[in-house]
Amino acid sequence: MTVESLYPRLEPLLAQVQKPIQYVGGELNAQLTDWDDAEVHWALMYPDAYEVGLPNQGLMILYEVLNERPDALAERTYAVWPDLAALMREAGVGQFTVDGHRPVRAFDVLGISFATELGYTNMLEALDLAGIPLHAVDRDETHPVVVAGGHAAFNPEPIADFVDCAVLGDGEQVVGDITDVVAAWKRQGRPGGRVELLARLARVEGVYVPRFYAVAYAEDGTIASVTPSGDAPATVAKRTVMDLDEWPYPKQPLVPLAESVHERMSVEIFRGCTRGCRFCQAGMITRPVRERTITGIGSMVDAGLKATGYEEVGLLSLSSADHSEIGQLATELADRYEGTNTGLSLPSTRVDAFNVTLANEFSRNGRRSGLTFAPEGGSERIRRVINKTVSKEDLVRTVTTAYANGWRQVKLYFMCGLPTETDEDVLEIAELAVEVIRAGREASGTKDVRCTVSIGGFVPKPHTPFQWASQASAETIDHRLRLLRAAINADRRIGRSIGLRYHDGKPGMIEGLLSRGDRRVGRVIERVWREGGRFDGWSEHFSYERWTAAAAEELRPFGLDLDWYTTRERGQHEVLPWDHLESGLDKEWLWDDWQEALSEEEVADCRWTPCYDCGVCPTMGTEIQIGPTGRSLIPLTPVRS
Amino acid sequence: MARQPEGPPPPPTVQKLRIRYAKRGRLRFASHRDLARALERALRRAQVPMAFSAGFSPHPKISYIGAAPTGTASEAEYLEIGVSRRCDPDAVRVALDESLPPGIDVLDCVEAQAGTGSLAERIDSSRWRVELVDTPVDDVRAAVEAFLAADAVMVTKRTKDGTRDVDARAAVVSAEVAGGAGCAILQLVVRQLTPTVRPDDVLAALAAVADLHPPLPPRAVREAQGRLDGSGNVADPLDPDREVRAHCQGERTPA
Ligand code: SF4
Numbered sequence: 001m002t003v004e005s006l007y008p009r010l011e012p013l014l015a016q017v018q019k020p021i022q023y024v025g026g027e028l029n030a031q032l033t034d035w036d037d038a039e040v041h042w043a044l045m046y047p048d049a050y051e052v053g054l055p056n057q058g059l060m061i062l063y064e065v066l067n068e069r070p071d072a073l074a075e076r077t078y079a080v081w082p083d084l085a086a087l088m089r090e091a092g093v094g095q096f097t098v099d100g101h102r103p104v105r106a107f108d109v110l111g112i113s114f115a116t117e118l119g120y121t122n123m124l125e126a127l128d129l130a131g132i133p134l135h136a137v138d139r140d141e142t143h144p145v146v147v148a149g150g151h152a153a154f155n156p157e158p159i160a161d162f163v164d165c166a167v168l169g170d171g172e173q174v175v176g177d178i179t180d181v182v183a184a185w186k187r188q189g190r191p192g193g194r195v196e197l198l199a200r201l202a203r204v205e206g207v208y209v210p211r212f213y214a215v216a217y218a219e220d221g222t223i224a225s226v227t228p229s230g231d232a233p234a235t236v237a238k239r240t241v242m243d244l245d246e247w248p249y250p251k252q253p254l255v256p257l258a259e260s261v262h263e264r265m266s267v268e269i270f271r272g273c274t275r276g277c278r279f280c281q282a283g284m285i286t287r288p289v290r291e292r293t294i295t296g297i298g299s300m301v302d303a304g305l306k307a308t309g310y311e312e313v314g315l316l317s318l319s320s321a322d323h324s325e326i327g328q329l330a331t332e333l334a335d336r337y338e339g340t341n342t343g344l345s346l347p348s349t350r351v352d353a354f355n356v357t358l359a360n361e362f363s364r365n366g367r368r369s370g371l372t373f374a375p376e377g378g379s380e381r382i383r384r385v386i387n388k389t390v391s392k393e394d395l396v397r398t399v400t401t402a403y404a405n406g407w408r409q410v411k412l413y414f415m416c417g418l419p420t421e422t423d424e425d426v427l428e429i430a431e432l433a434v435e436v437i438r439a440g441r442e443a444s445g446t447k448d449v450r451c452t453v454s455i456g457g458f459v460p461k462p463h464t465p466f467q468w469a470s471q472a473s474a475e476t477i478d479h480r481l482r483l484l485r486a487a488i489n490a491d492r493r494i495g496r497s498i499g500l501r502y503h504d505g506k507p508g509m510i511e512g513l514l515s516r517g518d519r520r521v522g523r524v525i526e527r528v529w530r531e532g533g534r535f536d537g538w539s540e541h542f543s544y545e546r547w548t549a550a551a552a553e554e555l556r557p558f559g560l561d562l563d564w565y566t567t568r569e570r571g572q573h574e575v576l577p578w579d580h581l582e583s584g585l586d587k588e589w590l591w592d593d594w595q596e597a598l599s600e601e602e603v604a605d606c607r608w609t610p611c612y613d614c615g616v617c618p619t620m621g622t623e624i625q626i627g628p629t630g631r632s633l634i635p636l637t638p639v640r641s
Numbered sequence: 642m643a644r645q646p647e648g649p650p651p652p653p654t655v656q657k658l659r660i661r662y663a664k665r666g667r668l669r670f671a672s673h674r675d676l677a678r679a680l681e682r683a684l685r686r687a688q689v690p691m692a693f694s695a696g697f698s699p700h701p702k703i704s705y706i707g708a709a710p711t712g713t714a715s716e717a718e719y720l721e722i723g724v725s726r727r728c729d730p731d732a733v734r735v736a737l738d739e740s741l742p743p744g745i746d747v748l749d750c751v752e753a754q755a756g757t758g759s760l761a762e763r764i765d766s767s768r769w770r771v772e773l774v775d776t777p778v779d780d781v782r783a784a785v786e787a788f789l790a791a792d793a794v795m796v797t798k799r800t801k802d803g804t805r806d807v808d809a810r811a812a813v814v815s816a817e818v819a820g821g822a823g824c825a826i827l828q829l830v831v832r833q834l835t836p837t838v839r840p841d842d843v844l845a846a847l848a849a850v851a852d853l854h855p856p857l858p859p860r861a862v863r864e865a866q867g868r869l870d871g872s873g874n875v876a877d878p879l880d881p882d883r884e885v886r887a888h889c890q891g892e893r894t895p896a
Contacts, residue, residue, distance in 0.1 A: 007667070012774075015712050015858035020670035028682075028742045255682060257668070257675040257742070309682030309740065341699060 003035050006093055007101040013087040021258040022050035023084065025076075025098035028255040029307060031067045032099050038073035039186065040179045042066050043097055043107040043144065045126060047119035048537060050078040050098075054254060055262040057316065058150060059113050061249040062171050072179050075099035075107075079122040080129070082534060088129060095130035104130040108182050110144040111175070112163075114152035117514035118507070118536040120159055123148075124529040127162065134526065136164045136211060141194045145201070147178070154238075154285050155462040155578040158514050158521040160210035165201055167208075168581060169238030169285075170271070172247050174206045202232045206239035208581060215519055215577075221560050223518060223575040237582040238285070240622050244271060245296040252307045264312035264345070267300045268292065269329075273318035274606045274624070275350075278387045278597050279376070279415065281461035283318055285583040287616040289607060290625040294325040294332070298633040301333065305342065312343040320346045321355045322607075324627040330361040332633035338364070351375050351390045356402045370409035371402050378414055378429040384600040385420050392428075396435050403440035403449045410436070410451050415458040416480050417472030417505070420598065426480040429453060430487035437497045452499040453488070455481065457508035461515050463583040465593035467576060470569040471512045477505030506544040510536065512566040513551065518577035521565070523554040584622075586615030651693035654702055654723035657753035658730055659760055659879055660737070663716045664709065668744035669860075673708035679745060680720065687736035692723040706761050707866060710839055715863035717767075719878065721753065721760055754885035763878035764833070766814065768865040771827040771840050776855040781825040782818045784851035789816060794846040798836060805836060809846035812838035815873055827859075830873060 014020040035041070044063055046053025053059065059076065066074035075097035080088065088094070095104040104110060104126070112123055124134055127146070133139050136146065148156050149167040156166035167174050181204060185197045192199075202209040212232035218224040228234055241247055253265045270291040273283040292300070301313050315329075323329065333344055344362040349355040351373045359371050373395075377383035380392055399410050414429055433451050440449040457477040460466040481502050489495045513521060527550040535541035551562045570576065572591055579587070593603065606612060607626060617623055662680075664671060671679070681701060684691055693699035702723030709715035734750035741747065753760070773781060788794060794810040814830040831838055840861040847853040867876040 011667075012857045014670055019672075020712065021668075021672065021675050024667035024670050026667050026742055026744055028679075030742075255679075257671050257679050259674065259678070263678075306686070309684075309686035311685070341693070 003100075003102045003106040005101040006096045006103055009091060009093050010088075010096060010101060013084060013091060013093065016087060017084045018081065019258060022078070023080070023098060025101070027054070027257065028309075029252040030099055030254060031063070032075075033067065033073035035073070035100070035102070039071040039183045040073075040109065041107040042072060042074040042175070042179075043077050043104045043110045044074055045077045045104075045110060045112045045123075047079050047112055047114065047122035047126065049081065049535070050256070051258060051260045052537075053078045054256045054258075054260050055266075056113065056115070057250070057266055057268060058115075058171065060254055061247075062111065062113075062175050063254075064249050064251060065172055066175055066179070069176065069179060071183055075102065077104055077126070079119075079126060079535065085125065085129060085534075095126050104144065105132060107144045108186070109147060109178065111147045111149060114148055114150040116537060117152050117158070117511055118542075119152075120514060120525050121529045121533045121536055123159070124162065124526065125534055135161050137161075139164070139194060141190050141197070143194075145182070145197065151282060151285065152515075154281070154581060154583060155515065155517075156208065156210065156581075157215075157519050157577040158517040158525060160519045161522040161526075163210065164198055165207050165209050167239070168206050168236060168583075170241040171239075172241050172249070174204065174239045177204045178207065199230060199232075202230075206236065208236040210519075213580065217558075221558060221564065223577060226575070226580050228580075235580045235582050237620065238584065240620050241271070242290060242622060242625065244268070244290050244292040244625075248296065248300050248303075251300075251303060253304055253310075255308045255310070262314070263310070264314050264343075265304045265308050265310045266314040266316040267297055267304060268316045269297050269320055269323050269326075270317045270626075273322075275319055275322070276387050276593075276603045276605060277376070278385070278465045278593065279418065279458055279461075280318070281464050284464045284585060286318070287584065287614065288622055288624045289322075291323060291325075291627055293627060293629045293631065294329050294633060295629070295631045297329060298333070298336075302636060311341055312345060314345050314347060316347060319350060321349050321352065321358055325629065326358065327354075328628075328632065330358050334361050334364050336633060336636050347372075349373060350388075351395050351398050353394075353398050353401055356398060356405060356407075359402070359407070360405055368406040368408065370411060371407045372411040372413065373399065374413040375432075376413060376415050377418060377425070378427070378432065379425040381600060382418055382421055382425040384602055385597050386415075386418055387597070387602055389602050392432065395432065396439055399436045399451070400439040400443045404443040406444075408444075408449055410440075410449075412436075412451065412453050414453060414455040416455050416484075416502075417458040417477045417508070419460075419466055419469040421472070421480075423480055423483055426484050427487050429455070430484055430490075433488060433498045434491065434494050437494050441497075447497070450497050450499065452501060453484075454501040455484070456503055457505045459508050459512045459515055462576065462578045463585055463590075465590050465597055467516065467590065468570040468572070468574075468594055471509070471566040472505070473563075473567050474505035474509050477508065481505075503539070507536070507539075507542055509562065509566055510542075510544070510547045513547075513562055516577070517565055520555065520558055520560065524551045527554055582619065584614075584616035584619040586613070586619075589614050650695050651699055652725035654692040654725065656724050656727050657721055658724060658728065658733060659719065659721050659751050659753050659882060660734070660747060661749035661879060662718050662720070662741075663714075663746045663748055664718060664744065665714055665716075665746060666744045668742070669714035670712060671745075672711040673705070676708070676718075676745065677703075677705060679741060683737055683740035683745075684722065686740040687733070689722070689728065689733055689737065690724050690726040692725040706764060707767075707833065709863045710841075712858075713840065713861040713863065716748070717863055717866045719760060719764070719866065749879055751879050751882045752886065754882045757881040757885055760878060763868050763876075763881065764866050766830060766832050766867065766869040766875050767863050768875045769827075769829040769831060769840050770862045770864050771829065771844070772821065772860045773825045773827065773855045774823060774857045774860070776825045776853075778818060778820040778825040780851075780853060781827060781847075784847040784853040785816045785818050785827065787850045788813075788843075788846055791850060794850055796842050796845040796849060798842060800836060807836055807838060807842065809838050809842045813843060814869065816843070830869070830875060832869070
């Protein structure tokens, strides 16, 4: 059965919408396989606008890994903006892939990668546009299997009604296993229909099929039990890819014609993080640390630059300066690309003098414009609570060093609404910024230094020590941000060198509901979507009123409300909606770490101190993989001859 | 106090190349900015030895001449680049074409010859082919006749700063209608005035004079750009470089 392209019917619509280029595909390094050459067809979706979704590394990796298989093909699809969605509904054109413009409805698997929970309404919109029933139970064997992945999939309960499966952890290997299962089932003539296929998928390590788990609730609204049926496993454990050098993806990063949020290519230099920042879900669920070697990184940078023509390479990870070979890597990469107009960059870094040295090396020939640090907490006390300890003196000294080295713009990231936080903790951010500017002006000998304070509301996430915490209310966040703004503006002579960027606390409440929600929250999501909710990550589309009204209506029958899911502190023995989904972290260890947070005790990094038994390595059969390898990068013939 | 970039200044321009390219198929939806980004990356991938401007953020020496609007295809887009080492224009054409996504296709590359004037001076008009799907040829013909018979046809253009009224008729040198497969084909020669009159402005004018409303958005292709000659044709703007070159026998550029 060949599947026709929707493009001829889509084309006239494209002439009538904003930025049509985002819907046409044809990016450099895009791949298109003949439909009939593949047994298993994957549509991979990033549930946000193309400009945000295209650069997503996870999706790019799976796109290549799947397309390398002779029996599979993968095409990409993104959220369409409301202008095109309206025209598509009118013309009867379904959700399409940008590669072959094939209808998503025709694929065997629809994989959706959720970096954030705010993409849930976009998933419902895509399912509806595709003509796929919203509820998993209403689908038959001709519909794609809808699979959720990404960090949000570590608590897929709020979308349990809409997805057929959720995949936990690294995707590289599990997509192959899923392909094998689907291929075998199709080849055998689809025995047992959709239910049999899902039952087989439930036996794949890392795959969770919500419909095989019955959830019962207690009088007080908490979960009484989660009971698996059939031969579905009692708990589902995440997947972990070991030896990153064996997975040098993406090999051919996609380069869009349209502008995207990152005008650079990225190389993931390690995965996982054991710094132990207590607010950080990414760090907790991706343990242990697995480094790519310096030579592995060097060849990915080289191949990627050749394949893309990008001018900038970002060395990506949760805490890039922690790579065991980072100093040598910085020097040797800078040597390699000297005189080629190739820029190297690190994402935001810990506050550490060494990071200034690194940034100096990376900008050897370029302009020293901006440097970003993430102290996250305003006071030393709160930084102990979140386990991101740095003294005020060290912080000021590091930023001053940056100014003295010619950097003119320093950006500092903070969070507001952290557990145990008081107004004073947040107000210390202002003191800090003022001191940084004072010292910076002195050290650099110019008044032309700037500091931007970027601050967002904290949302407690599953599988972290803060999963039990009460989320600060939107009013609390807004109140503290007002105090902070006033404090920064108190002295105009210094205040004008300080920028303050913040978001109000409202979207955070909804993110909180979706992050720690259970299956009952699904009704809220569906109602918001029915009432027009889309693109919730975009302030111009997000409607707090729509969300709160829907939450009030849909949760009332259960005797619950928005606050119950967000500002309520959980007890030690409460069954959490994600308890049967394993990140490997021992729940007792998480609880102890939560208690230690409350008593402001720090925990070290297990890369440099003995293992403190968080539970991940023994449960998952993994181990820390770090260098140094002792290898080095040989010079290449420069790109520019 | 200002820091100076370390190292030697970028090498100077030793040769200028003039390039004609097409945007085709789905890539007609690329904007000028999209194309510029793609071309700059492709020049890097093709390892064309670009000359760069000096300073902290050096820019490759590229100038774009005109640009077909988003949504229209073109067979005749032009740019000029400066290179720091002499190149064989043919080799650049092939390498650059291979480095661009299909749909942006390099058609021609010549060396700019001294004394022949700038490329921009050689372009004052465009020839367009506009396909009107499911629109009766006779209706289009009648509309075009009414349009050509008018002294002026004002249409409202959306611009960066609001709207602006322009006379679409004044810019149109000629307009001819033919029948195609399931569509009417409108051939236009349009002078490039300020503000520019584009095929959609001419369509708006046809709607104004004869109430012509094609059921689907028309598909326009720019077929040529250049200077209008005495007989109403649009000349190839790269010809002057080729003509001079034909007279300079003996000079060969290394590959
Ligand atoms: S089990 Fe031990 S070594 Fe492994 S991540 Fe946890 S603390 Fe670190």
